Amino acid sequence: MPLICECSDSRCAEIVLVDLDTYRVERRHGLLTAPEHVVERGRVVRCDDGYWLHEAA
Numbered sequence: 465m466p467l468i469c470e471c472s473d474s475r476c477a478e479i480v481l482v483d484l485d486t487y488r489v490e491r492r493h494g495l496l497t498a499p500e501h502v503v504e505r506g507r508v509v510r511c512d513d514g515y516w517l518h519e520a521a
């Protein structure tokens with residue numbers, strides 16, 4: 465499913481494609497962004513093909 469990148473760049477409108485199961489599991493843990501996008505005060509906990517998962521530090 466497509467969702468808008470949740471990085472800290474308010475101008476970012478990149479679409480991240482994740483499957484529904486990934487979304488359900490990962491979304492509980494943190495923010496999903498496009499690869500190499502940054503979340504302020506967050507740390508990357510997973511670099512996957514097509515998305516990165518960030519967790520509040």
Ligand SMILES: [Zn+2]
Pocket residue numbers: 469470471472473476477478497498501502
């Ligand atoms: Zn972004």
